[in-house]
Amino acid sequence: MTLLLDDRSLRRHRPFILLCVEQAVGSVGRQVTGLALMLLAVIELDAGPLGAAVIMALTYLPGALLSPFAGVLVDRVPLRRLLVSATSAQALVVGSVAFAAAVGRVTWPQIYLVAGVSGALTFTLSVGLQAALPRVVGPERLLGANSVLTGARTAGQIGGPALGGVLVGFVGAAPALEAGSAAYAVEALLLFALPVALDTPVGRRDTPGESPTAALRAGLAVVRGEWQLWRMVLAGAGLNLGSGAAAALFVLYATRDLGLPAWQLGIVFAMMSAATVIGILLAGRLGRTMGLWRATRVCGLLTGASVFLIPAASWGAAFPLLLAYQLLYGLSGTVWAISMTTTQQLVTPADLQGRVAGFTQAALLVTVPVGALGGGAVAAWLGNVPVLVASAAVALASAATMWAPSGTREGVSPSAAEPSPPSPHAPSAPK
Template sequence: MTSSPPRPSSTAADPGVTPWGVLRRHRPFLLLCGEQAASSVGRQITALALALLAVTRLDAGPFGASVLLALTYLPGAVLSPLAGVLADRARLRSLAVTLTSLQVVVVGSVPLAGALGSLRLSHLYAVAALSGTLTWTLSVALQAALPRVVRPEQLLAGNSALTGARTMGQIGGPALGGVLVGFAGAAPALLAGSAAYAVEALLLFALPASLNRPAESTGRRGPRLAALREGLAVVRAEPVLRRQVLAGAGFNLGSGAADALFVVYATRELNLPAWQLGLVYASFSVATVAGVLFAGRFATSMELYRATRICAVVAALAIFLVPAASLGLAFPALLAYQLLFGITATVWAISMTTTQQLIAPPHLQGRVAGFAQAALLTTVPVGALSGGALAAWLGNVPVLTAAATTALLAASCFWLPHRTATTARPPAPR
């Protein structure tokens, strides 16, 4: 048996109704969409306000700001596999509500400390680490929850819609955060972040009580170490999952380096004015929305795994446009990069998540998601720090070219010959 994931099909109940047509009337799924939007707004406000507080009020230098960013990724890289065990064994709705409620307290502690005059940089570091831990644990839990909320043939449309909801928050969150910081200051603006997390908690609490039945029954549970090995065994044994993790990790290594250098390269080497740089970033948001709209149709017509393979390579090739901008026509080149990268990377991410959910056994959804997330998050700060260090020595263009090459080599592993899978897979959706 090959490991190509099953092709999503229309709903069995009514072949004339698309999966998204059904999901628009699916209350639990709509609650998840609302949760994703609220969570995204909360994260964007929190990230902006914490960075501004560190730099403007607490005099953090470039290294201090980098540490703040790294602390938001580190918990996900280290703890995601354990979060996967927790997601498979816990009462999922209660876990999600608890994690989000704790976010309200953690983020809300910053304006409280600011009002009391006791805010320190160490406090911001602790908030970044704790908030990152809660964010990435919830991410794993919700990836495990979606296959329990919708049918297999609805997963692709569901992941597309959830990505769209997150994108709306990513577009509106920074603008709202900037306005709040401008009017009230960075610390009080975090009250809005806490409020967004509180709304998220209420939406999660309204999810069906059936999600409080653990995916893994008590009778089949073993020690935590054995549970971790069970999830890792699925990733290692399934060629598609293994390649997704390796390709995603390598791709994030290259793109992380490119992202770390992008602003400095565009402003100092390409001399892009602020309005052009703003349009370049805005084009990525537009491209992400387009990717959400195209994902279901493209992946269904091309077959899910083929869509993943094609989009991964095209997204990697798009990164070469960044160093190519130094040859001339910098603004059009970077605009084309953001548009092409935004569309293909979004389709790839949606297809990859859907494939993972279709292949992973129901009682191992959390652990498979946890291992995948850990691998993907670990290489982002590694790529960013390595890119910055090498650019100081070699220059931006050589490092950006090497970053694009790294991403392309990683994406190319999707095209290696298949081997037969050794683990059982769920039946294709009907």
């Protein structure tokens, strides 16, 4: 059963409003939890660089590896029940660390286990929400809905670290984790308030007794069979590989090689937040005027090209060039991510939304730590600037693959999958 939206504004659509609030609350919870967990490891367990790196890797890698299997789960079980269960489990998992800290029993195995389980649950939730959105708002509203949800997540990502820092500074890491656990509990309640119809199957293609392997192959067949989707996944993986390497070196390069003072570095990072907001505001208009496929290709190319501004800063005018990089990357990368997600949802059959989102998310996630670790290792040998130039080349070349000739001239428009006459839409930009 598809939950189609009538002509009312999204602002009056209760299920969509619930998703917006859930995205903001969940984003704040994840930011507070991530900061508090890391600080707890540093303060209570005297974590060094290796320990911190392992926590960060465990936050991402399980999600990257398990996302396709999470997609199978999303397509096979009642969706609303799965979303509520995942967030409830996250509240309990994070709360267990707060309890252990309160009684003085925090251990490294628990920190590692919580980082890995919490990361896996986060990305399972991401896959589930990508599959749920087309059913909540209908295909004709996907572009606008994805833009608004990206804005809600961005608000949490901007305010979450500041809130986490204040909480840790005033009440300690353990109470901050309790706040993160409470945010997950609120998120679960918001998801529970979604329409019960989300638990109703939608045209399942699975045959009785079909193996998980066969189910995975069905999702992969869609990714490989839809030429636009296949190109976006390959381009996004390459973009994240190159930009991941650049991001790993960015702070070290800006402070040591370029000599940027802390206040300038802070303004540079603030520019990314401002550019993301601008990208959110422009995504819908660009998608409607240019078409989703053209907007995706143009913004992907701009995202890859912007990475060259980082090594270019070593030739002079470092501060303005890094500001320009953050502006161009944040704006074009945000539009790229929104357009790509919307296109993915439009071309994917309803019963395969979870699996396709899982494969896409896995491809985009796994290249980030690979690029970061590889870039850091090679930079220790060759230096930062050569690696940054190579990273930019990889990012741009990957984005350029979407411009290769294809067998069709047709692109996906915001109304391409509408069941009715046309009417005037987030795991995460490639970063």
